[in-house]
Amino acid sequence: MRYDKEHKEQTRQRIVETASRRFREHGIEAEGVKSLMSASGLTNGAFYNHFASKEDLAREAVTAAMDERVAYLRRWIASGEGLQGMIESYFSIRHRDNPGRGCPTTVLAAEIARHSDDVRTAYTEGMLAFVELAATQWPALPADEAMSRAMSLYGLMAGTMQLARATSDARLSDRILESGRRAALAMVGSPP
Template sequence: MRYAKDHKEKTRQRIIEVAAQNFRERGFEGEGIASVMQSAGLTNGAFFNHFSSKEDLAREVVAYALAERLDFLNERLATGGNTRAYIESYLSARHRDNPQHGCPIASLVGDVSRRSEPVRDAFAQGMETLVNRLAEQWPELPAAQARGKAIALYALINGALQMSRATKDDALSEEILASGRAAAIAML
């Protein structure tokens, strides 16, 4: 059976998309190749037609998920949203409760720090792009100051989101989100 010319690239992309959701939900170590391939509707053997290793897939997933997050930020800002709306969306119960569809920084940062250099490089490049885009929200500030503000804002909202996910106490989780939102909005 002959496949369409772009079949291999579409299959590869499907694996990356499925792995991005699964890794954000369960972490790199909590998700295996077999589970990713099953979720993508493929056999384990097909994996090596697309990736040399799980680490190779992890690098692709980090790059893809951060690009997806940049698209989300750009969409928010382009449709009349502002940084405040982004913060409110980021530090929401919906984002907290759906890590598989959320920001890969909050879901994967701990795992990424223990991965190979190529995975960490992909993370750094994606993070750099996000920080630079967010820094554009303060055109009146000198570039270094706007960048510092963007880095601090990301650190704050990511930390708050991670903490809210880590607690089993619903009231405390909501309090963390609310406090994080208030502190982040005060930075604006």
């Protein structure tokens, strides 16, 4: 049975969204094609109708995850809460406890560094889009300084979340989140 182009694109999008979430939950290498396709409600034989390889899917899933984070920041800026609102949400227990829906950098950066140039480029483009958008929130600073500040903020956010997720002590994890939140708010000039 042949499906129309729209159905094929919707199926492809469903696979990418499932992979984006599951890669963040389990890691790219830990997630197999068979389990991804099953989670997408499809047979693993259908995979190659949409992707040349798992690496091809990883590139698209990383792109989707990074695009999601840029859209997330855009919503905070549009709401008028800007970086402060985004920071408050980012350093939440909800974000910490749901990596499949959160920041891909915190769970995939080390793994992405060992993937193909295509996957690394997809990540780089998404990270730069986020940082460039964040840098617009310091309009009084020279462009280079605003970019440096935005990169530092991004690193602080991702590193804090990694530490908070890695510790086995819930109270320490909460304290790490709170420390990161305060440091990030200080970087954007908001009272902690």
